[in-house]
Amino acid sequence: MNVEKEIISIISEVSGFDEEEITPEKNFYKDLEVDSIKAIEITVAIEKKFKISVRDEDVPNITTVKEAVALVNKLISEKADVKA
Amino acid sequence: MLKHKEAYDAVIIGAGMSGLVCGCYLAKAGMKVLIAEQHSKPGGYCTSFKRKGFTFDAAAHSIGGYKYGYVGKVFKDLEIGKKIKFFKINPSDTIITPDYKLSFWADTDMTIKEFQRAFPEERERIDRFFSFLANPDIKIFSRIRKWTFKNLLDKYFADEKLKTILSVPLFGNGGLPPTRMAAFVGVKIYQEFLLDGGYYPEGGMQALSDALAERFMELGGELRLSSPVKKVKIKNNEVAGIILLDNDFLLSKYVVSNCDTRQTFFKLVGRHILDQEFIDTIKTMIPSLSGFILYLGMDTQLTQLPEPGVNLWYLFFYNLDAAYLAAKRGDFRNIGGYVIHVSPDKKTVFVFINAPFKNKKYWNANKKKLLDFFIHRIESEAIPNLSKHILFKDAATPLTLHRHTLNFKGAAFGWASTPSQLAMPDLRKPSFIRNLYLTGHWTTQGLGIPGVVYLGYDTAKMILRKQKANL
Numbered sequence: 001m002n003v004e005k006e007i008i009s010i011i012s013e014v015s016g017f018d019e020e021e022i023t024p025e026k027n028f029y030k031d032l033e034v035d036s037i038k039a040i041e042i043t044v045a046i047e048k049k050f051k052i053s054v055r056d057e058d059v060p061n062i063t064t065v066k067e068a069v070a071l072v073n074k075l076i077s078e079k080a081d082v083k084a
Numbered sequence: 085m086l087k088h089k090e091a092y093d094a095v096i097i098g099a100g101m102s103g104l105v106c107g108c109y110l111a112k113a114g115m116k117v118l119i120a121e122q123h124s125k126p127g128g129y130c131t132s133f134k135r136k137g138f139t140f141d142a143a144a145h146s147i148g149g150y151k152y153g154y155v156g157k158v159f160k161d162l163e164i165g166k167k168i169k170f171f172k173i174n175p176s177d178t179i180i181t182p183d184y185k186l187s188f189w190a191d192t193d194m195t196i197k198e199f200q201r202a203f204p205e206e207r208e209r210i211d212r213f214f215s216f217l218a219n220p221d222i223k224i225f226s227r228i229r230k231w232t233f234k235n236l237l238d239k240y241f242a243d244e245k246l247k248t249i250l251s252v253p254l255f256g257n258g259g260l261p262p263t264r265m266a267a268f269v270g271v272k273i274y275q276e277f278l279l280d281g282g283y284y285p286e287g288g289m290q291a292l293s294d295a296l297a298e299r300f301m302e303l304g305g306e307l308r309l310s311s312p313v314k315k316v317k318i319k320n321n322e323v324a325g326i327i328l329l330d331n332d333f334l335l336s337k338y339v340v341s342n343c344d345t346r347q348t349f350f351k352l353v354g355r356h357i358l359d360q361e362f363i364d365t366i367k368t369m370i371p372s373l374s375g376f377i378l379y380l381g382m383d384t385q386l387t388q389l390p391e392p393g394v395n396l397w398y399l400f401f402y403n404l405d406a407a408y409l410a411a412k413r414g415d416f417r418n419i420g421g422y423v424i425h426v427s428p429d430k431k432t433v434f435v436f437i438n439a440p441f442k443n444k445k446y447w448n449a450n451k452k453k454l455l456d457f458f459i460h461r462i463e464s465e466a467i468p469n470l471s472k473h474i475l476f477k478d479a480a481t482p483l484t485l486h487r488h489t490l491n492f493k494g495a496a497f498g499w500a501s502t503p504s505q506l507a508m509p510d511l512r513k514p515s516f517i518r519n520l521y522l523t524g525h526w527t528t529q530g531l532g533i534p535g536v537v538y539l540g541y542d543t544a545k546m547i548l549r550k551q552k553a554n555l
Contacts, residue, residue: 014509016546029222033545036225037528040268041507043226059227 100128127293176282
């Protein structure tokens with residue numbers, strides 16, 4: 001699964017911005033008009049898509065696509081480690 | 085045989101507040117828009133009706149988010165203020181329990197002081213709590229997405245009575261106790277209904293829906309009342325248009341459903357388009373409670389009426405879990421409370437009691453009995469001599485609410501606002517059907533008029549973004 005592509009697709013669905021407009025550096029809150037409801041929707045959709053659980057303390061660290069990708073990759077590999 | 089008729093840029097199914105607001109913005113941007121509404125008047129839960137010379141608000145009975153929230157912004161954008169005046173009720177809400185009477189004033193500092201006088205031990209925490217409510221960091225809500233309102237209250241307060249009192253508006257405005265209500269939704273209720281609430285349109289709630297409908301038509305929109313939609317036509321995973329009851333097929337690039345989730349997907353779209361996992365998800369979701377509503381027309385002789393326009397929340401015991409379970413069972417002898425709203429013109433009394441759906445047989449057998457039971461109770465608990473001054477009385481049951489609005493199980497607040505039912509993007513904009521949008525209180529965590537007005541605006545914004553058009 002291409003994590004970045006999936007995350008961009010989620011953000012596009014929730015924010016209404018075209019996928020092409022959502023570059024890795026775009027800030028959810030400042031550039032993509034993400035408000036409190038949408039911030040929750042993005043977090044919940046990411047958890048569901050990648051079957052991971054985002055820890056409370058990590059949430060403030062997801063403000064761009066890039067950060068979201070890094071966090072999801074980290075959580076996926078942690079999950080794989082636990083399984084191994 | 086389908087009869088091909090006109091083509092639209094967007095068709096909106098349902099003229100609830102969210103559909104009307106969305107329609108106005110789309111029409112304002114130059115799109116050709118139709119709103120099809122099954123009822124004979126616009127508004128959904130924001131309507132009024134006339135009986136024996138009295139005008140009753142059917143369900144919604146005050147407006148929040150007017151000064152600082154989206155409601156004010158949207159009404160300004162749409163110039164609704166040119167059509168109707170709004171006035172502010174102060175206090176907007178008063179909570180009455182066996183040992184306290186606490187109000188929410190236009191000046192929040194007054195509210196804080198009142199709570200601090202009642203709970204001196206919690207003085208500083210009350211300050212901190214209200215300052216959080218007034219100005220929270222957006223990002224905090226994703227962090228507390230799994231919290232209930234109880235979790236949030238426990239972080240701030242020690243006094244159990246205070247925590248229960250602070251949860252009464254949630255029980256009344258969302259039908260859940262703090263142990264089940266998502267913290268996010270609870271905070272929204274505070275921000276929109278209590279810290280910025282208590283507005284009322286001159287002439288009653290229908291005047292607001294009528295003003296929006298009128299504005300929509302001025303902007304070039306077409307509104308068809310008494311016009312049920314039979315199907316949303318989908319071709320290759322994309323919206324093609326709608327089919328009306330008389331088989332008229334109307335082409336449309338976008339379809340916005342202001343109906344509930346089950347009706348939209350199971351009836352209008354059709355199960356054959358959906359995958360089984362999605363069907364199962366929707367089938368297991370729990371709707372909010374419905375309501376039993378009293379409508380009383382009063383003579384002019386009753387002098388001891390409570391303050392008109394104020395939402396008066398009565399709580400009889402400090403256990404909202406028990407109150408919720410009693411409401412869910414329909415155990416009306418043990419209900420925890422109700423809300424009384426005397427109309428600003430002092431002519432009518434509206435009482436809302438959380439209630440379960442139940443079947444037709446139950447309500448046919450119990451409606452009248454319950455109406456008299458509650459009049460008697462209210463007379464002893466809230467308004468002395470009430471029964472001697474009633475000129476007209478009637479009640480709405482969950483079946484009435486369903487009949488007029490088609491909300492699933494007559495639910496008063498969309499899906500129950502629990503953390504696990506919070507935020508599923510597919511309920512707003514399904515990823516598997518292009519150009520289909522849903523708006524209104526079933527789509528995400530937007531409650532009441534502020535919630536659905538925001539959603540109508542936001543849905544329009546998403547469509548216009550796709551169209552590369554401006555609001």
